[in-house]
Amino acid sequence: MKVTGQCHCGKITYEAEVEPARVSACHCTDCQRLSGSAFRVSVPAPKEAFRLLTGTPRIYVKTAESGNKRAQAFCPDCGAPIYASAISDPQMYSLRVGCLDQRAQLPPVKQIWCRSSLEGTPMHRDKNVIVGRAGRVGNVECRHTATQFAALLRGCGR
Numbered sequence: 001m002k003v004t005g006q007c008h009c010g011k012i013t014y015e016a017e018v019e020p021a022r023v024s025a026c027h028c029t030d031c032q033r034l035s036g037s038a039f040r041v042s043v044p045a046p047k048e049a050f051r052l053l054t055g056t057p058r059i060y061v062k063t064a065e066s067g068n069k070r071a072q073a074f075c076p077d078c079g080a081p082i083y084a085s086a087i088s089d090p091q092m093y094s095l096r097v098g099c100l101d102q103r104a105q106l107p108p109v110k111q112i113w114c115r116s117s118l119e120g121t122p123m124h125r126d127k128n129v130i131v132g133r134a135g136r137v138g139n140v141e142c143r144h145t146a147t148q149f150a151a152l153l154r155g156c157g158r
């Protein structure tokens with residue numbers, strides 16, 4: 001599906017192609033701190049399909065506990081998070097769904113790092129596939145599915 005996005009002040013605008021089935025919510029502590037929220041919702045876009053239209057994001061390089069480094073792109077004026085990617089030659093951009101104009105059509109269908117999810121986090125739990133480290137989102141126990149978890153980890157780079 002084609003999406004368009006912009007930061008809060010509007011200086012940065014972009015477009016991309018994403019698959020709604022790949023929208024995930026990450027409850028890791030890095031995503032909590034970087035988003036200033038209980039969790040962060042992202043969707044991957046291949047580099048061929050991602051195009052910056054206006055503005056230049058600033059990059060913050062996050063180093064995870066694992067040593068993994070990820071570029072976190074944000075608007076230097078309003079601070080809105082735009083995407084995360086590899087620090088060199090990115091093949092994929094993990095777009096922050098909250099800045100996409102079509103976000104209402106992109107609910108998270110997977111959740112990861114549930115063990116650090118905040119109590120009472122409101123999600124559409126019924127239809128969610130919940131994967132990842134042991135933990136809970138609300139009353140739902142997370143399952144361990146290592147393959148899915150590894151694939152989703154690229155979204156936040158833990």
Ligand SMILES: [Zn+2]
Binds near residue numbers: 007012076
């Ligand atoms: Zn901005």
Ligand SMILES: [Zn+2]
Binds near residue numbers: 029030113157
């Ligand atoms: Zn995360």
